[in-house]
Amino acid sequence: MLSELISASAAALAVGILSVVYFTWRIIYLLYFHPLAKFPGPFWAKVTSVYGSYYAWKGDTHLDMMRVHEKYGDFVRYTPDTLFVNNADGLHDIHSSGAYSSFLKSGHYQVMEHRVPSTFTARGGKDHLRRRRIVSQTVSEKAQRGYDPRIAYHVRKFCDAVFPAEPGVEGQPKNMADWCAYLSFDLITDLVFSASYNLLGSEKFRYVPHVIDKSNVRMSVLVYVPFVSWLRALDNYLFGEALVARNRLLRFVSRAVRERTDRALGKWSPKSLDPCPPRADIFAALATAKDPVTNEGFSADDMVSESITLMVAGSDTSSTAIASTLFYLADNPHAYHKAAAEVRRAFHDKGITKDRAADGPELGSCVYLRACIDEALRMSPPNGGALTREVIAKEGVTIAGNYIPSGCNVGVPLYAIHHDSRYYPEPFHYRPERWLEDDGTGSIERARYAFNPFGIGMRGCLGKGLAYHEVMTAVATVLYLGDFRFADGELGQVGRGGAGGTSYGRHRRNEYQLRDHITGQKQGPWLCFTRRELA
Numbered sequence: 001m002l003s004e005l006i007s008a009s010a011a012a013l014a015v016g017i018l019s020v021v022y023f024t025w026r027i028i029y030l031l032y033f034h035p036l037a038k039f040p041g042p043f044w045a046k047v048t049s050v051y052g053s054y055y056a057w058k059g060d061t062h063l064d065m066m067r068v069h070e071k072y073g074d075f076v077r078y079t080p081d082t083l084f085v086n087n088a089d090g091l092h093d094i095h096s097s098g099a100y101s102s103f104l105k106s107g108h109y110q111v112m113e114h115r116v117p118s119t120f121t122a123r124g125g126k127d128h129l130r131r132r133r134i135v136s137q138t139v140s141e142k143a144q145r146g147y148d149p150r151i152a153y154h155v156r157k158f159c160d161a162v163f164p165a166e167p168g169v170e171g172q173p174k175n176m177a178d179w180c181a182y183l184s185f186d187l188i189t190d191l192v193f194s195a196s197y198n199l200l201g202s203e204k205f206r207y208v209p210h211v212i213d214k215s216n217v218r219m220s221v222l223v224y225v226p227f228v229s230w231l232r233a234l235d236n237y238l239f240g241e242a243l244v245a246r247n248r249l250l251r252f253v254s255r256a257v258r259e260r261t262d263r264a265l266g267k268w269s270p271k272s273l274d275p276c277p278p279r280a281d282i283f284a285a286l287a288t289a290k291d292p293v294t295n296e297g298f299s300a301d302d303m304v305s306e307s308i309t310l311m312v313a314g315s316d317t318s319s320t321a322i323a324s325t326l327f328y329l330a331d332n333p334h335a336y337h338k339a340a341a342e343v344r345r346a347f348h349d350k351g352i353t354k355d356r357a358a359d360g361p362e363l364g365s366c367v368y369l370r371a372c373i374d375e376a377l378r379m380s381p382p383n384g385g386a387l388t389r390e391v392i393a394k395e396g397v398t399i400a401g402n403y404i405p406s407g408c409n410v411g412v413p414l415y416a417i418h419h420d421s422r423y424y425p426e427p428f429h430y431r432p433e434r435w436l437e438d439d440g441t442g443s444i445e446r447a448r449y450a451f452n453p454f455g456i457g458m459r460g461c462l463g464k465g466l467a468y469h470e471v472m473t474a475v476a477t478v479l480y481l482g483d484f485r486f487a488d489g490e491l492g493q494v495g496r497g498g499a500g501g502t503s504y505g506r507h508r509r510n511e512y513q514l515r516d517h518i519t520g521q522k523q524g525p526w527l528c529f530t531r532r533e534l535a
Protein backbone atom coordinates (compact mmCIF):
# COMPACT_ATOMS: atom_id res chain seq x y z
CA MET A 1 0.00 0.00 0.00
CA LEU A 2 2.76 2.42 1.06
CA SER A 3 4.90 1.55 -1.95
CA GLU A 4 1.88 2.15 -4.26
CA LEU A 5 1.36 5.55 -2.64
CA ILE A 6 5.04 6.42 -3.11
CA SER A 7 5.08 5.39 -6.75
CA ALA A 8 1.85 7.41 -7.40
CA SER A 9 3.40 10.51 -5.82
CA ALA A 10 6.64 9.96 -7.75
CA ALA A 11 4.62 9.77 -11.01
CA ALA A 12 2.70 12.94 -10.08
CA LEU A 13 5.98 14.69 -9.26
CA ALA A 14 7.51 13.59 -12.56
CA VAL A 15 4.45 14.83 -14.49
CA GLY A 16 4.62 18.12 -12.56
CA ILE A 17 8.32 18.61 -13.32
CA LEU A 18 7.88 17.70 -17.00
CA SER A 19 4.95 20.15 -17.29
CA VAL A 20 6.99 22.96 -15.71
CA VAL A 21 9.93 22.20 -18.05
CA TYR A 22 7.63 22.03 -21.09
CA PHE A 23 5.81 25.30 -20.31
CA THR A 24 9.06 27.11 -19.44
CA TRP A 25 10.62 25.94 -22.70
CA ARG A 26 7.45 26.90 -24.62
CA ILE A 27 7.37 30.42 -23.14
CA ILE A 28 11.07 30.93 -23.88
CA TYR A 29 10.52 29.69 -27.44
CA LEU A 30 7.50 31.97 -27.97
CA LEU A 31 9.27 35.01 -26.56
CA TYR A 32 12.69 34.61 -28.16
CA PHE A 33 12.73 32.06 -31.00
CA HIS A 34 9.27 32.11 -32.62
CA PRO A 35 9.19 33.69 -36.13
CA LEU A 36 7.04 36.54 -34.69
CA ALA A 37 9.31 37.04 -31.65
CA LYS A 38 10.71 40.34 -32.96
CA PHE A 39 7.28 42.02 -33.00
CA PRO A 40 5.98 43.90 -29.94
CA GLY A 41 2.75 43.13 -28.12
CA PRO A 42 1.29 42.54 -24.67
CA PHE A 43 3.26 39.86 -22.78
CA TRP A 44 0.23 37.61 -22.25
CA ALA A 45 -0.81 37.89 -25.91
CA LYS A 46 2.62 36.62 -26.97
CA VAL A 47 2.39 33.51 -24.82
CA THR A 48 -1.29 32.54 -24.91
CA SER A 49 -4.44 33.00 -27.00
CA VAL A 50 -6.41 33.16 -23.77
CA TYR A 51 -5.47 36.86 -23.77
CA GLY A 52 -7.56 37.52 -26.92
CA SER A 53 -10.36 35.24 -25.74
CA TYR A 54 -10.84 37.43 -22.65
CA TYR A 55 -11.51 40.53 -24.78
CA ALA A 56 -13.65 38.46 -27.18
CA TRP A 57 -15.78 37.34 -24.26
CA LYS A 58 -16.19 40.98 -23.14
CA GLY A 59 -17.01 42.09 -26.71
CA ASP A 60 -14.07 44.50 -26.58
CA THR A 61 -11.60 42.99 -29.07
CA HIS A 62 -11.99 45.87 -31.53
CA LEU A 63 -11.17 48.35 -28.76
CA ASP A 64 -8.30 46.37 -27.34
CA MET A 65 -6.80 46.00 -30.83
CA MET A 66 -6.92 49.76 -31.21
CA ARG A 67 -5.37 50.24 -27.76
CA VAL A 68 -2.44 47.91 -28.46
CA HIS A 69 -1.73 49.58 -31.81
CA GLU A 70 -1.67 52.97 -30.11
CA LYS A 71 0.80 51.57 -27.61
CA TYR A 72 3.07 49.42 -29.80
CA GLY A 73 2.74 50.83 -33.34
CA ASP A 74 1.62 49.40 -36.70
CA PHE A 75 2.70 45.80 -36.02
CA VAL A 76 1.41 44.02 -32.93
CA ARG A 77 1.59 40.36 -31.98
CA TYR A 78 -1.88 39.55 -30.67
CA THR A 79 -1.70 35.79 -30.17
CA PRO A 80 1.40 33.58 -30.14
CA ASP A 81 1.07 33.08 -33.92
CA THR A 82 -0.99 36.12 -35.03
CA LEU A 83 0.31 39.49 -36.10
CA PHE A 84 -1.98 42.47 -36.56
CA VAL A 85 -1.07 45.22 -38.98
CA ASN A 86 -2.67 48.64 -38.63
CA ASN A 87 -1.57 50.04 -41.95
CA ALA A 88 -3.42 50.59 -45.25
CA ASP A 89 -0.54 49.26 -47.40
CA GLY A 90 -0.63 46.18 -45.17
CA LEU A 91 -4.38 45.88 -45.77
CA HIS A 92 -3.79 45.66 -49.52
CA ASP A 93 -0.72 43.41 -49.16
CA ILE A 94 -2.91 40.90 -47.29
CA HIS A 95 -6.36 41.23 -48.83
CA SER A 96 -6.06 42.45 -52.43
CA SER A 97 -7.05 39.99 -55.15
CA GLY A 98 -3.43 39.66 -56.29
CA ALA A 99 -2.47 38.31 -52.85
CA TYR A 100 -5.20 35.65 -52.80
CA SER A 101 -2.95 32.65 -53.47
CA SER A 102 -0.43 33.61 -50.75
CA PHE A 103 -3.00 33.34 -47.95
CA LEU A 104 -5.77 31.13 -46.59
CA LYS A 105 -8.45 32.22 -44.17
CA SER A 106 -6.93 31.34 -40.80
CA GLY A 107 -7.93 28.08 -39.13
CA HIS A 108 -9.93 30.17 -36.62
CA TYR A 109 -12.86 30.33 -39.04
CA GLN A 110 -13.40 26.58 -38.77
CA VAL A 111 -15.19 26.94 -35.45
CA MET A 112 -17.98 28.64 -37.42
CA GLU A 113 -18.40 25.73 -39.81
CA HIS A 114 -21.57 23.63 -39.75
CA ARG A 115 -21.01 20.10 -41.18
CA VAL A 116 -19.55 21.35 -44.48
CA PRO A 117 -17.77 24.61 -45.30
CA SER A 118 -19.60 27.58 -46.78
CA THR A 119 -18.29 30.40 -48.96
CA PHE A 120 -17.59 32.30 -45.74
CA THR A 121 -15.79 29.52 -43.82
CA ALA A 122 -13.99 27.73 -46.72
CA ARG A 123 -10.36 28.53 -46.13
CA GLY A 124 -9.48 29.31 -49.76
CA GLY A 125 -8.29 27.69 -52.95
CA LYS A 126 -10.45 25.83 -55.47
CA ASP A 127 -13.30 24.99 -53.07
CA HIS A 128 -13.74 28.60 -52.00
CA LEU A 129 -13.50 29.95 -55.55
CA ARG A 130 -16.08 27.43 -56.77
CA ARG A 131 -18.48 28.41 -53.99
CA ARG A 132 -17.91 32.09 -54.53
CA ARG A 133 -18.58 31.80 -58.26
CA ILE A 134 -21.91 30.08 -57.57
CA VAL A 135 -23.10 32.33 -54.73
CA SER A 136 -22.06 35.50 -56.54
CA GLN A 137 -24.59 34.72 -59.32
CA THR A 138 -27.39 34.74 -56.75
CA VAL A 139 -26.55 38.13 -55.23
CA SER A 140 -25.20 39.84 -58.36
CA GLU A 141 -26.38 43.31 -59.31
CA LYS A 142 -28.67 41.76 -61.95
CA ALA A 143 -30.18 39.33 -59.45
CA GLN A 144 -30.53 42.15 -56.95
CA ARG A 145 -32.71 44.20 -59.30
CA GLY A 146 -35.25 41.40 -59.07
CA TYR A 147 -35.20 41.69 -55.27
CA ASP A 148 -35.77 45.47 -55.18
CA PRO A 149 -39.59 45.27 -54.85
CA ARG A 150 -39.19 42.89 -51.87
CA ILE A 151 -36.72 45.28 -50.24
CA ALA A 152 -39.18 48.15 -50.75
CA TYR A 153 -42.02 46.05 -49.30
CA HIS A 154 -40.15 45.29 -46.04
CA VAL A 155 -38.85 48.83 -45.70
CA ARG A 156 -42.41 50.15 -45.93
CA LYS A 157 -43.50 47.65 -43.32
CA PHE A 158 -40.67 48.83 -41.06
CA CYS A 159 -41.76 52.45 -41.52
CA ASP A 160 -45.38 51.58 -40.75
CA ALA A 161 -44.19 49.94 -37.54
CA VAL A 162 -42.03 52.82 -36.29
CA PHE A 163 -44.04 55.85 -37.50
CA PRO A 164 -47.45 56.62 -35.98
CA ALA A 165 -50.22 56.57 -38.61
CA GLU A 166 -51.21 60.23 -38.02
CA PRO A 167 -48.94 62.95 -39.47
CA GLY A 168 -47.58 65.44 -36.93
CA VAL A 169 -47.99 63.08 -33.97
CA GLU A 170 -44.84 61.84 -32.25
CA GLY A 171 -44.76 58.11 -31.51
CA GLN A 172 -43.51 56.20 -28.48
CA PRO A 173 -39.74 55.52 -28.38
CA LYS A 174 -38.68 52.51 -30.46
CA ASN A 175 -35.53 50.48 -29.94
CA MET A 176 -33.69 50.48 -33.26
CA ALA A 177 -31.44 47.56 -32.24
CA ASP A 178 -34.58 45.41 -32.29
CA TRP A 179 -36.58 46.96 -35.12
CA CYS A 180 -33.63 47.11 -37.54
CA ALA A 181 -32.88 43.46 -36.69
CA TYR A 182 -36.51 42.54 -37.50
CA LEU A 183 -36.34 44.42 -40.79
CA SER A 184 -33.08 42.83 -41.93
CA PHE A 185 -34.13 39.38 -40.82
CA ASP A 186 -37.53 39.53 -42.56
CA LEU A 187 -35.82 40.81 -45.66
CA ILE A 188 -33.04 38.23 -45.87
CA THR A 189 -35.32 35.27 -45.09
CA ASP A 190 -37.70 36.52 -47.78
CA LEU A 191 -34.88 36.90 -50.32
CA VAL A 192 -33.25 33.56 -49.46
CA PHE A 193 -36.30 31.36 -48.71
CA SER A 194 -39.34 33.38 -49.96
CA ALA A 195 -40.54 32.93 -46.39
CA SER A 196 -42.54 35.30 -44.29
CA TYR A 197 -41.34 34.97 -40.70
CA ASN A 198 -42.80 38.41 -40.13
CA LEU A 199 -40.70 39.61 -37.19
CA LEU A 200 -41.87 43.14 -37.99
CA GLY A 201 -45.47 42.10 -37.44
CA SER A 202 -45.46 39.35 -34.85
CA GLU A 203 -43.61 38.16 -31.72
CA LYS A 204 -43.36 34.50 -32.75
CA PHE A 205 -39.91 34.41 -34.37
CA ARG A 206 -38.38 37.45 -32.71
CA TYR A 207 -36.19 35.10 -30.69
CA VAL A 208 -34.08 34.27 -33.77
CA PRO A 209 -31.87 37.42 -33.97
CA HIS A 210 -31.31 37.04 -30.21
CA VAL A 211 -30.17 33.42 -30.53
CA ILE A 212 -27.81 34.44 -33.35
CA ASP A 213 -26.31 37.06 -31.00
CA LYS A 214 -25.99 34.65 -28.07
CA SER A 215 -24.43 31.93 -30.19
CA ASN A 216 -21.94 34.44 -31.64
CA VAL A 217 -20.65 35.30 -28.15
CA ARG A 218 -19.41 31.71 -27.82
CA MET A 219 -18.06 31.63 -31.38
CA SER A 220 -16.08 34.81 -30.85
CA VAL A 221 -14.30 33.21 -27.86
CA LEU A 222 -13.74 29.87 -29.62
CA VAL A 223 -11.97 31.69 -32.44
CA TYR A 224 -9.14 32.24 -29.91
CA VAL A 225 -9.45 29.06 -27.84
CA PRO A 226 -11.02 26.38 -30.08
CA PHE A 227 -9.99 23.64 -27.61
CA VAL A 228 -12.84 24.76 -25.34
CA SER A 229 -15.33 23.19 -27.78
CA TRP A 230 -13.51 19.84 -27.52
CA LEU A 231 -13.90 19.84 -23.71
CA ARG A 232 -17.65 19.31 -23.48
CA ALA A 233 -17.96 19.92 -19.75
CA LEU A 234 -16.01 23.19 -19.90
CA ASP A 235 -17.92 24.33 -23.00
CA ASN A 236 -21.21 23.62 -21.22
CA TYR A 237 -20.06 25.33 -18.06
CA LEU A 238 -18.90 28.50 -19.82
CA PHE A 239 -21.43 28.68 -22.63
CA GLY A 240 -24.48 26.65 -21.64
CA GLU A 241 -26.85 29.40 -22.71
CA ALA A 242 -24.98 30.01 -26.00
CA LEU A 243 -25.10 26.29 -26.81
CA VAL A 244 -28.85 26.22 -26.26
CA ALA A 245 -29.10 29.29 -28.51
CA ARG A 246 -26.96 27.63 -31.20
CA ASN A 247 -29.18 24.54 -31.19
CA ARG A 248 -32.32 26.68 -31.46
CA LEU A 249 -30.76 28.51 -34.40
CA LEU A 250 -29.83 25.26 -36.15
CA ARG A 251 -33.36 23.94 -35.61
CA PHE A 252 -34.77 27.14 -37.07
CA VAL A 253 -32.53 26.98 -40.15
CA SER A 254 -33.33 23.28 -40.74
CA ARG A 255 -37.01 24.15 -40.53
CA ALA A 256 -36.62 27.05 -42.96
CA VAL A 257 -34.77 24.83 -45.45
CA ARG A 258 -37.27 21.98 -45.04
CA GLU A 259 -40.26 24.27 -45.55
CA ARG A 260 -38.69 25.89 -48.56
CA THR A 261 -37.97 22.49 -50.12
CA ASP A 262 -41.49 21.23 -49.36
CA ARG A 263 -43.04 24.23 -51.02
CA ALA A 264 -40.87 23.78 -54.09
CA LEU A 265 -42.22 20.22 -54.33
CA GLY A 266 -45.75 21.53 -54.07
CA LYS A 267 -46.17 20.18 -50.53
CA TRP A 268 -47.61 22.59 -48.08
CA SER A 269 -48.64 21.55 -44.61
CA PRO A 270 -51.04 23.64 -42.52
CA LYS A 271 -48.13 24.18 -40.10
CA SER A 272 -46.09 25.80 -42.80
CA LEU A 273 -45.64 29.52 -42.52
CA ASP A 274 -46.15 30.82 -45.94
CA PRO A 275 -48.59 29.19 -48.31
CA CYS A 276 -47.56 31.30 -51.27
CA PRO A 277 -45.49 29.63 -53.99
CA PRO A 278 -41.79 30.36 -53.80
CA ARG A 279 -40.68 33.35 -55.82
CA ALA A 280 -37.43 33.64 -57.72
CA ASP A 281 -35.41 33.56 -54.51
CA ILE A 282 -31.77 32.97 -53.63
CA PHE A 283 -32.47 29.39 -52.50
CA ALA A 284 -33.79 28.49 -55.97
CA ALA A 285 -30.86 30.23 -57.58
CA LEU A 286 -28.40 28.36 -55.32
CA ALA A 287 -30.06 25.04 -56.18
CA THR A 288 -29.79 25.54 -59.92
CA ALA A 289 -26.70 27.73 -60.38
CA LYS A 290 -23.62 25.99 -61.73
CA ASP A 291 -20.03 27.01 -61.40
CA PRO A 292 -19.20 28.31 -64.90
CA VAL A 293 -15.70 26.84 -64.61
CA THR A 294 -16.33 23.30 -63.29
CA ASN A 295 -20.07 23.07 -64.09
CA GLU A 296 -20.61 21.76 -60.52
CA GLY A 297 -23.56 22.82 -58.38
CA PHE A 298 -24.25 22.63 -54.65
CA SER A 299 -25.11 19.47 -52.67
CA ALA A 300 -27.99 19.40 -50.15
CA ASP A 301 -25.50 19.96 -47.29
CA ASP A 302 -23.95 22.87 -49.19
CA MET A 303 -27.41 24.41 -49.54
CA VAL A 304 -27.86 24.34 -45.76
CA SER A 305 -24.42 25.78 -44.96
CA GLU A 306 -24.69 28.50 -47.62
CA SER A 307 -28.21 29.41 -46.47
CA ILE A 308 -27.02 29.79 -42.87
CA THR A 309 -24.14 31.95 -44.06
CA LEU A 310 -26.37 34.24 -46.08
CA MET A 311 -28.92 34.50 -43.28
CA VAL A 312 -26.37 35.32 -40.58
CA ALA A 313 -23.94 37.34 -42.74
CA GLY A 314 -26.78 39.25 -44.37
CA SER A 315 -29.03 40.13 -41.44
CA ASP A 316 -26.98 41.10 -38.40
CA THR A 317 -24.53 43.28 -40.32
CA SER A 318 -27.10 45.20 -42.36
CA SER A 319 -29.27 45.84 -39.32
CA THR A 320 -26.25 47.31 -37.51
CA ALA A 321 -25.50 49.54 -40.49
CA ILE A 322 -29.09 50.90 -40.51
CA ALA A 323 -29.24 51.37 -36.72
CA SER A 324 -25.86 53.11 -36.60
CA THR A 325 -26.69 55.45 -39.51
CA LEU A 326 -29.90 56.46 -37.69
CA PHE A 327 -27.91 56.95 -34.47
CA TYR A 328 -25.32 59.21 -36.11
CA LEU A 329 -27.97 61.21 -37.98
CA ALA A 330 -29.95 61.76 -34.77
CA ASP A 331 -26.73 62.81 -33.03
CA ASN A 332 -25.51 65.17 -35.76
CA PRO A 333 -28.23 67.69 -36.73
CA HIS A 334 -26.08 69.22 -39.48
CA ALA A 335 -25.76 65.86 -41.29
CA TYR A 336 -29.40 65.01 -40.54
CA HIS A 337 -30.75 68.17 -42.17
CA LYS A 338 -28.48 67.89 -45.19
CA ALA A 339 -29.36 64.23 -45.79
CA ALA A 340 -33.09 64.84 -45.26
CA ALA A 341 -33.08 67.82 -47.64
CA GLU A 342 -31.25 65.79 -50.29
CA VAL A 343 -33.68 62.86 -50.05
CA ARG A 344 -36.79 65.04 -49.99
CA ARG A 345 -35.53 66.96 -53.01
CA ALA A 346 -34.69 63.78 -54.94
CA PHE A 347 -38.05 62.15 -54.30
CA HIS A 348 -40.22 65.27 -54.44
CA ASP A 349 -43.16 64.54 -56.75
CA LYS A 350 -41.89 61.04 -57.48
CA GLY A 351 -45.11 59.46 -56.31
CA ILE A 352 -43.93 57.80 -53.10
CA THR A 353 -47.33 56.46 -52.23
CA LYS A 354 -48.34 54.09 -49.48
CA ASP A 355 -46.72 51.05 -51.06
CA ARG A 356 -43.55 52.54 -52.50
CA ALA A 357 -40.20 53.10 -50.88
CA ALA A 358 -37.62 55.73 -51.70
CA ASP A 359 -35.70 53.65 -54.24
CA GLY A 360 -35.11 53.60 -58.00
CA PRO A 361 -32.72 55.86 -59.95
CA GLU A 362 -33.29 58.83 -57.60
CA LEU A 363 -31.63 56.89 -54.79
CA GLY A 364 -28.36 56.86 -56.73
CA SER A 365 -28.37 60.67 -56.75
CA CYS A 366 -28.36 60.82 -52.92
CA VAL A 367 -24.58 61.07 -52.63
CA TYR A 368 -24.65 62.83 -49.26
CA LEU A 369 -26.81 60.08 -47.79
CA ARG A 370 -24.33 57.50 -49.10
CA ALA A 371 -21.53 59.46 -47.42
CA CYS A 372 -23.54 59.40 -44.16
CA ILE A 373 -23.77 55.62 -44.41
CA ASP A 374 -20.07 55.22 -45.21
CA GLU A 375 -19.18 57.43 -42.26
CA ALA A 376 -21.38 55.29 -39.97
CA LEU A 377 -19.71 52.13 -41.36
CA ARG A 378 -16.34 53.73 -40.65
CA MET A 379 -17.11 54.82 -37.10
CA SER A 380 -18.99 51.66 -36.04
CA PRO A 381 -18.07 48.90 -38.50
CA PRO A 382 -20.42 45.91 -38.10
CA ASN A 383 -17.31 43.67 -38.10
CA GLY A 384 -14.85 45.64 -36.01
CA GLY A 385 -12.25 42.94 -35.35
CA ALA A 386 -9.63 41.58 -37.73
CA LEU A 387 -10.22 39.26 -40.70
CA THR A 388 -7.30 36.91 -40.12
CA ARG A 389 -5.40 35.05 -42.81
CA GLU A 390 -2.67 32.41 -42.67
CA VAL A 391 0.42 32.96 -44.81
CA ILE A 392 0.80 29.91 -47.05
CA ALA A 393 3.32 31.17 -49.62
CA LYS A 394 6.33 28.88 -48.93
CA GLU A 395 8.77 31.76 -49.28
CA GLY A 396 6.68 33.94 -46.91
CA VAL A 397 5.30 37.38 -47.76
CA THR A 398 6.20 41.02 -47.29
CA ILE A 399 3.53 43.08 -45.52
CA ALA A 400 4.00 46.84 -45.38
CA GLY A 401 7.75 46.30 -45.68
CA ASN A 402 8.04 43.52 -43.08
CA TYR A 403 8.86 39.92 -43.93
CA ILE A 404 6.36 37.41 -42.48
CA PRO A 405 7.14 33.69 -42.82
CA SER A 406 4.76 30.97 -43.92
CA GLY A 407 2.48 29.54 -41.21
CA CYS A 408 1.90 32.84 -39.33
CA ASN A 409 -1.55 34.47 -39.14
CA VAL A 410 -1.99 38.11 -40.06
CA GLY A 411 -4.90 40.56 -40.10
CA VAL A 412 -5.87 44.23 -40.10
CA PRO A 413 -8.11 45.33 -37.22
CA LEU A 414 -10.99 47.12 -38.89
CA TYR A 415 -12.06 49.41 -36.08
CA ALA A 416 -8.45 50.45 -35.43
CA ILE A 417 -7.63 51.34 -39.03
CA HIS A 418 -10.97 53.14 -39.40
CA HIS A 419 -9.92 55.39 -36.51
CA ASP A 420 -6.36 56.04 -37.58
CA SER A 421 -5.79 59.79 -37.99
CA ARG A 422 -3.32 59.20 -40.86
CA TYR A 423 -6.31 58.22 -43.00
CA TYR A 424 -9.14 59.94 -41.13
CA PRO A 425 -8.31 63.29 -39.53
CA GLU A 426 -10.33 63.77 -36.32
CA PRO A 427 -11.26 60.09 -36.48
CA PHE A 428 -13.83 60.21 -33.68
CA HIS A 429 -15.87 62.96 -35.36
CA TYR A 430 -18.80 61.98 -37.54
CA ARG A 431 -18.07 63.93 -40.71
CA PRO A 432 -19.76 62.60 -43.92
CA GLU A 433 -18.08 65.44 -45.83
CA ARG A 434 -14.74 63.59 -45.58
CA TRP A 435 -16.03 61.26 -48.33
CA LEU A 436 -17.03 64.13 -50.63
CA GLU A 437 -14.71 67.11 -50.12
CA ASP A 438 -11.01 66.64 -50.72
CA ASP A 439 -8.77 68.81 -48.56
CA GLY A 440 -6.31 69.26 -51.44
CA THR A 441 -3.96 66.49 -50.28
CA GLY A 442 -5.80 63.47 -51.70
CA SER A 443 -7.75 62.99 -48.47
CA ILE A 444 -10.68 61.17 -50.13
CA GLU A 445 -8.37 58.70 -51.85
CA ARG A 446 -6.51 58.07 -48.57
CA ALA A 447 -9.79 57.52 -46.74
CA ARG A 448 -11.01 55.07 -49.40
CA TYR A 449 -7.68 53.20 -49.40
CA ALA A 450 -8.03 52.29 -45.72
CA PHE A 451 -11.81 51.78 -45.74
CA ASN A 452 -12.85 48.13 -45.59
CA PRO A 453 -16.10 47.51 -43.71
CA PHE A 454 -16.90 44.80 -46.28
CA GLY A 455 -13.38 43.44 -46.56
CA ILE A 456 -11.67 43.73 -49.96
CA GLY A 457 -10.45 41.46 -52.74
CA MET A 458 -11.42 37.86 -53.39
CA ARG A 459 -12.73 37.40 -49.84
CA GLY A 460 -14.62 40.68 -49.81
CA CYS A 461 -18.33 40.66 -49.03
CA LEU A 462 -20.49 39.15 -51.75
CA GLY A 463 -23.59 40.93 -50.45
CA LYS A 464 -22.08 44.43 -50.50
CA GLY A 465 -24.33 45.74 -53.32
CA LEU A 466 -27.41 44.25 -51.71
CA ALA A 467 -26.47 45.64 -48.30
CA TYR A 468 -25.90 49.18 -49.60
CA HIS A 469 -29.21 49.05 -51.43
CA GLU A 470 -31.05 47.87 -48.32
CA VAL A 471 -29.47 50.46 -46.02
CA MET A 472 -29.89 53.33 -48.52
CA THR A 473 -33.55 52.42 -49.18
CA ALA A 474 -34.35 52.10 -45.48
CA VAL A 475 -32.73 55.35 -44.36
CA ALA A 476 -33.95 57.34 -47.39
CA THR A 477 -37.53 56.15 -46.89
CA VAL A 478 -37.45 57.05 -43.19
CA LEU A 479 -36.07 60.53 -44.00
CA TYR A 480 -38.62 61.00 -46.74
CA LEU A 481 -41.62 59.99 -44.66
CA GLY A 482 -40.82 61.95 -41.53
CA ASP A 483 -38.48 62.96 -38.75
CA PHE A 484 -36.90 61.27 -35.76
CA ARG A 485 -35.00 62.21 -32.62
CA PHE A 486 -33.49 60.49 -29.57
CA ALA A 487 -35.97 59.57 -26.85
CA ASP A 488 -35.94 61.75 -23.75
CA GLY A 489 -34.03 60.86 -20.58
CA GLU A 490 -32.03 57.69 -19.95
CA LEU A 491 -33.59 55.85 -22.86
CA GLY A 492 -32.15 58.36 -25.29
CA GLN A 493 -28.64 57.60 -24.00
CA VAL A 494 -28.75 53.86 -24.76
CA GLY A 495 -26.16 52.88 -27.36
CA ARG A 496 -23.75 55.76 -26.78
CA GLY A 497 -20.56 55.56 -24.75
CA GLY A 498 -19.99 56.92 -21.31
CA ALA A 499 -22.74 55.24 -19.35
CA GLY A 500 -20.88 53.89 -16.31
CA GLY A 501 -17.99 52.84 -18.53
CA THR A 502 -14.46 53.82 -17.70
CA SER A 503 -12.85 51.00 -19.72
CA TYR A 504 -10.80 51.90 -22.76
CA GLY A 505 -12.88 53.24 -25.65
CA ARG A 506 -16.21 52.99 -23.86
CA HIS A 507 -16.25 56.63 -22.82
CA ARG A 508 -17.07 58.20 -26.20
CA ARG A 509 -20.52 59.68 -25.92
CA ASN A 510 -20.80 60.51 -29.63
CA GLU A 511 -20.02 56.95 -30.70
CA TYR A 512 -22.53 54.16 -31.36
CA GLN A 513 -20.94 51.47 -29.23
CA LEU A 514 -20.88 47.87 -30.41
CA ARG A 515 -19.95 44.63 -28.64
CA ASP A 516 -17.66 42.77 -30.99
CA HIS A 517 -18.74 39.11 -31.14
CA ILE A 518 -17.90 38.07 -34.73
CA THR A 519 -20.35 40.78 -35.73
CA GLY A 520 -21.12 43.85 -33.65
CA GLN A 521 -23.93 43.50 -31.12
CA LYS A 522 -25.86 46.59 -30.25
CA GLN A 523 -28.28 48.33 -27.94
CA GLY A 524 -30.48 51.23 -29.00
CA PRO A 525 -30.71 53.89 -30.19
CA TRP A 526 -34.21 54.53 -28.88
CA LEU A 527 -35.83 56.95 -31.31
CA CYS A 528 -39.17 58.76 -31.53
CA PHE A 529 -40.64 59.15 -35.03
CA THR A 530 -43.07 61.74 -36.43
CA ARG A 531 -44.70 61.34 -39.83
CA ARG A 532 -44.59 64.35 -42.20
CA GLU A 533 -47.70 65.74 -43.82
CA LEU A 534 -47.33 64.59 -47.43
CA ALA A 535 -49.57 65.60 -50.28
Ligand code: HEM
Pocket (backbone or CB within 6 Å): 119, 120, 121, 132, 135, 139, 309, 310, 313, 314, 315, 317, 318, 321, 382, 383, 387, 388, 452, 453, 454, 455, 458, 459, 460, 461, 462, 463, 464, 466, 467
Ligand atom coordinates in the same frame (compact mmCIF):
# COMPACT_ATOMS: atom_id res chain seq x y z
C1 HEM B 1 -23.68 46.14 -43.95
C2 HEM B 1 -23.76 44.86 -44.25
C3 HEM B 1 -22.59 43.91 -44.39
C4 HEM B 1 -21.31 44.02 -43.93
C5 HEM B 1 -20.69 45.17 -43.12
C6 HEM B 1 -20.59 42.83 -44.35
C7 HEM B 1 -19.25 42.59 -44.09
C8 HEM B 1 -18.56 41.49 -44.57
C9 HEM B 1 -17.15 41.26 -44.35
C10 HEM B 1 -16.22 42.18 -43.55
C11 HEM B 1 -16.82 40.11 -44.97
C12 HEM B 1 -15.43 39.44 -45.00
C13 HEM B 1 -15.37 38.44 -43.87
C14 HEM B 1 -14.03 37.78 -43.70
O1 HEM B 1 -13.14 37.87 -44.52
O2 HEM B 1 -13.90 37.14 -42.66
C15 HEM B 1 -18.02 39.58 -45.58
C16 HEM B 1 -18.09 38.40 -46.29
C17 HEM B 1 -19.24 37.89 -46.82
N1 HEM B 1 -20.48 38.48 -46.81
FE1 HEM B 1 -20.96 40.28 -46.01
N2 HEM B 1 -21.46 42.03 -45.04
C18 HEM B 1 -22.68 42.64 -45.09
C19 HEM B 1 -23.84 42.16 -45.71
C20 HEM B 1 -23.92 40.97 -46.40
C21 HEM B 1 -25.11 40.50 -47.09
C22 HEM B 1 -26.44 41.26 -47.19
C23 HEM B 1 -24.79 39.27 -47.61
C24 HEM B 1 -25.62 38.32 -48.43
C25 HEM B 1 -26.87 38.32 -48.61
C26 HEM B 1 -23.40 38.99 -47.27
C27 HEM B 1 -22.71 37.85 -47.65
C28 HEM B 1 -21.36 37.64 -47.44
C29 HEM B 1 -20.65 36.45 -47.91
C30 HEM B 1 -21.25 35.27 -48.67
C31 HEM B 1 -19.31 36.60 -47.51
C32 HEM B 1 -18.16 35.63 -47.75
C33 HEM B 1 -17.36 36.03 -48.99
C34 HEM B 1 -16.14 35.14 -49.23
O3 HEM B 1 -15.50 34.72 -48.28
O4 HEM B 1 -15.81 34.91 -50.40
N3 HEM B 1 -22.92 40.04 -46.53
N4 HEM B 1 -19.06 40.44 -45.34
